[in-house]
Amino acid sequence: MPLQCDILLFVVTTTEKEQLEKAAKELNIPFNRRQGNVSRYYDLGRIGDTNVMALRTEMGPLSYNGSASRAIYAMIETGATGLVSLGMAFGIDSDSQDYGDLVVSRVLLPYDKRTVKTVAGNMQADYSDVEPHEAKPALIKMLEKEAEEPEWRQKVSFGAVLTGSAKIQCTQYRKELVTAFSEIDEPVVGGEMEGAGLLATCERSFPSWVVVKGITDFADERQEQDAKESRELACHNAARFVLQAIMKVNA
Amino acid sequence: MNTLDPFFQNSEKPNHPKIASWTIKLNDNPKHFCEIYRKKEGLSFQPSKIYLHIVDPDGKQITDQDDWDTDLNQFLIEKEVFAVTPKNEQIRFALMLKQLFKKPEIRYGDGYFNAVLMELVVSAFKEQEGVKEILAYIPSHSPNKGDAYSECKSMIEGAIGMCAKYLLDKLHYERHQAELILAGAMGEYLDERFSVTNRKRLGMV
Numbered sequence: 001m002p003l004q005c006d007i008l009l010f011v012v013t014t015t016e017k018e019q020l021e022k023a024a025k026e027l028n029i030p031f032n033r034r035q036g037n038v039s040r041y042y043d044l045g046r047i048g049d050t051n052v053m054a055l056r057t058e059m060g061p062l063s064y065n066g067s068a069s070r071a072i073y074a075m076i077e078t079g080a081t082g083l084v085s086l087g088m089a090f091g092i093d094s095d096s097q098d099y100g101d102l103v104v105s106r107v108l109l110p111y112d113k114r115t116v117k118t119v120a121g122n123m124q125a126d127y128s129d130v131e132p133h134e135a136k137p138a139l140i141k142m143l144e145k146e147a148e149e150p151e152w153r154q155k156v157s158f159g160a161v162l163t164g165s166a167k168i169q170c171t172q173y174r175k176e177l178v179t180a181f182s183e184i185d186e187p188v189v190g191g192e193m194e195g196a197g198l199l200a201t202c203e204r205s206f207p208s209w210v211v212v213k214g215i216t217d218f219a220d221e222r223q224e225q226d227a228k229e230s231r232e233l234a235c236h237n238a239a240r241f242v243l244q245a246i247m248k249v250n251a
Numbered sequence: 252m253n254t255l256d257p258f259f260q261n262s263e264k265p266n267h268p269k270i271a272s273w274t275i276k277l278n279d280n281p282k283h284f285c286e287i288y289r290k291k292e293g294l295s296f297q298p299s300k301i302y303l304h305i306v307d308p309d310g311k312q313i314t315d316q317d318d319w320d321t322d323l324n325q326f327l328i329e330k331e332v333f334a335v336t337p338k339n340e341q342i343r344f345a346l347m348l349k350q351l352f353k354k355p356e357i358r359y360g361d362g363y364f365n366a367v368l369m370e371l372v373v374s375a376f377k378e379q380e381g382v383k384e385i386l387a388y389i390p391s392h393s394p395n396k397g398d399a400y401s402e403c404k405s406m407i408e409g410a411i412g413m414c415a416k417y418l419l420d421k422l423h424y425e426r427h428q429a430e431l432i433l434a435g436a437m438g439e440y441l442d443e444r445f446s447v448t449n450r451k452r453l454g455m456v
Contacts, residue, residue, distance in 0.1 A: 002390050004389075004390050004445075006361045006362040006365050007361055007362065036455075037453075037454070037455050038455075046362075046392065047362075048362065048363075048395070049360075049362045049363040049366050049392075049394055049395050050360065050361060050362025050363070051362060051392075052362075072294065073453070075446060076294065076446040076449040076450055076453060076455065077446075077450065077453075077455050079388075079389065079390075079445040079446050079447075079450070081361045081365060081444060081445070082361040137353070137357045138356045138357045138360055138361055138364070139361070141357055141358075141360075142360050202295075203295070203296070203298075206349065206353075246362075249359070249360040249362060249363060250359055250360065250363050250395065250397065250399040
């Protein structure tokens with residue numbers, strides 16, 4: 001049986017993989033391990049009219065097995081035409097977002113592309129070279145439909161997602177990032193670490209990816225503790241949301 | 252004089268900045284052709300470009316270029332500007348298919364679009380050079396024949412039909428030549444979409 005699929009799901013941590021497997025089981029979707037040339041995959045079979053597989057990458061976009069290199073090779077190996085990065089994100093506003101709520105990237109903001117300057121003796125980051133990258137419209141449409149379901153209403157924020165290599169545990173820095181991108185069309189709804197790698201897989205005008213992540217923390221001084229307590233819920237929600245969306249395509 | 256008059260009178264403004272100057276060049280010089288530049292670089296492509304080559308009355312060739320743009324290409328087709336070679340015409344029409352297929356893909360999703368497309372390709376193009384060689388590397392499954400099926404199929408057929416019509420009616424290829432170009436374009440599109448050549452290059456098949 002060829003190792004090929006339409007949509008490829010990416011997870012990073014053990015919790016993310018376990019929660020994807022759990023969500024698949026709840027929805028009667030198989031989760032069979034298969035070995036490829038570049039990775040071990042999990043075959044979720046044909047969900048509706050969509051063949052789905054999953055794989056794990058290292059945390060962040062940059063390392064040998066990080067999301068960039070894994071996504072490029074896995075996309076080629078499986079012939080996948082849609083990539084979905086699942087897992088954990090930080091929220092940007094604890095008043096309007098809750099742990100376990102979801103952020104979906106209409107656009108990604110790879111904030112590492114900043115210029116760090118000295119202004120009046122102080123260090124200052126200039127983010128004006130960071131350009132928003134639009135996600136794949138077919139995937140966004142599929143997810144928008146699922147977000148209308150009662151189960152997800154008020155729980156899913158579509159917008160701009162910050163993506164970069166930093167693990168942020170600093171309210172001031174999170175606020176700086178959100179403020180830096182307050183002028184763009186899409187509101188900033190969260191941030192994460194692997195989406196930047198997916199940008200390497202395709203031409204900007206024909207994106208292949210979307211990022212769907214559950215909120216585990218608010219990138220503040222409590223980040224580590226919050227993430228520990230809420231990661232299972234966040235990862236499970238992201239996985240279940242995406243699998244249910246795929247199940248309902250053209251249903 | 253109403254200040255809105257300019258918008259209601261002569262409202263046909265070109266939707267690409269090059270169109271005005273290229274119109275003049277094409278009208279002044281009947282000998283012309285275009286060239287699509289799409290160079291493979293590693294596992295991906297460099298940004299595509301359109302070159303317009305004009306031969307002036309003295310026989311001197313003048314070239315202008317811009318980034319690939321659907322509207323600019325559409326303008327050149329309406330002006331009956333063919334590509335420098337049939338192979339280059341294939342590349343041009345592969346890019347057009349990529350753009351035209353965006354709509355059904357968004358509407359019906361990756362999996363369903365892939366299934367309907369491949370069913371149609373297998374039934375219509377399986378004996379065509381450029382397509383038959385790569386079909387073995389692209390698995391297909393029978394799509395659900397629900398309400399969406401005929402709509403999705405019709406949108407895909409419409410996109411392919413539009414390309415066929417341009418090849419015959421605007422670019423004036425003979426039917427046999429048009430078929431070769433269309434099949435070649437489909438092959439190029441499928442190869443890129445499903446990473447066939449890249450899979451071979453990396454020894455994955």
